Amino acid sequence: MKKLFIQFYLLLFVCFLVMAMLVGLVYKFTAERAGRQSMDDLMKSSLYLMRSELREIPPRDWNKTIDNLELNLSFKLHIEPMSKYQLQLDAVTLRRLRAGEIVALDDEYTFLQHIPRSHYVLAVGPIPYLFFLHEMRILDIVLLAFIGISLALPVFIWMRPHWKDMLRLETAAQRFGQGHLNERIHFDSASSLLRLGVAFNQMADNINTLVASKKQLIDGIAHELRTPLVRLRYRLEMSDNLTEAEAAALNRDIGQLESLIEELLTYARLDRPKVDLNLQSLDLAEWLQERLDDIRTLHPAFAIELDMPQRHNTGVADTRLMERVLDNLVNNALRYASERLRISLWFDGTTACLQVEDDGPGIPLDERERVFEPFVRLDPSRDRATGGCGLGLAIVHSVAQAFNGYVLIDASPLGGASVRFCWPVDLPLSSSTGAA
DSSP, rough: OOHHHHHHHHHEEEEEEEHHHHHHHHIIIIIHHHHHHHHHHHHHHHHHHHHHHTTOOGGGHHHHHHEEEEEEEEOOOOEOOOOOOOSOOHHHHHHHHHHOOOOOEEOOOOOOOEEETTTEEEEEOOOOOHHHHHHHHHHHOOOOHHHHHHHHHHHHHHHHHHHHHHHHHHHHHHHHHHHHOOOOOOOTTTTTTHHHHHHHHHHHHHHHHHHHHHHHHHHHHHHHHHHHHHHHHHHHHHSSOOOOOHHHHHHHHHHHHHHHHHHHHHHHHHHEEEOOEEEEEEHHHHHHHHHHHHHHHHHHHHHHEEEEOOSSSSEEEEHHHHHHHHHHHHHHHHOOOOSEEEEHHHHHHEEEEEEEESSSSSOOGGGGTTTGGOOOOOOOOGOOOHHHHHHHHHHHHHHHTTTOOOEEEEOOTTTSSEEEEETTOOOOOOOEEEEE
């Protein structure tokens, strides 16, 4: 609110200040100018009469005459030697004074005029009118400052309810973005943001409907696909007319379809603003060692190395999703590796990193971001046609978002690709968390 208040207040105050300056300029070039001209004419006439009066009187009687004149005036008259002002006035002003012109001392609100055929000047002042004009300038500044301060109060009073409604709308939008799809907002009928609140609720209803429809569609497709697959596998087992090679090929195809369905369901569960996580504290090194033993048993043809620390291996993670991350990274590496893989685990402060490298052709720099998109596969010339549907790295990326972590792809010293999965190991032990 501070920024919005300052911007609106400064805009209002600058507009007011410009209008006040325009009015002041009009006053300066009309009323004040006319008053100054009248004051100059009055001083010229008065000083001319005083000089004429003093001209006929001997200098020794000037002060007595001045005292008599002061009784009928609102300002003081006194006679001063010209030498008193020689240091105070510059050369040009001093020449004007000796020539008989009226010279004004603005700082002292006084007028000076030389008395002919003498070394004296007639000083008139201080003039109350000039002092009043000076005080008016100070008063104008004080008045502008007071008006500027007083403008802040109505601006704040007007803006406060709007700001409170905006904060409510911002909070509702944040909660909706965090996965609370039932979040709605209701403004009072007098609120200026009423129509915006209605539009937000309509948008939330439409998004909620789309999400529910998507979930229902995926669940329905998975169910409809699994039913004929089960029947097909059953009939395959009952068939005696297939050779062993044909039966193995059919079983492999069915296994790939089942894997695809499982990947689709996993990705659908992760592709939400809020992902349910079962976080727990575990020894990551021990967990990785157990998984590596299974991987080596399933893929004996590959040399799989393990590099991880020997202590301080405890971290927080969802075991089920971490297994899916490791399986997808390893399967992706095996699909392109020649004969060698390296799995690494290390800690950088409160961040743990799981990295899988291979000695395959690698991933081109311009495709390292694109491979995280669902159903994106590398160019067929670099694909061995060994399976895969393009969801493995997309699932890894979604898990990283759910963990508030990240995934990086780089070139490996082994010659192929290096995929690094990093996440904070100090996640709060709760049943669910929002995606980053």
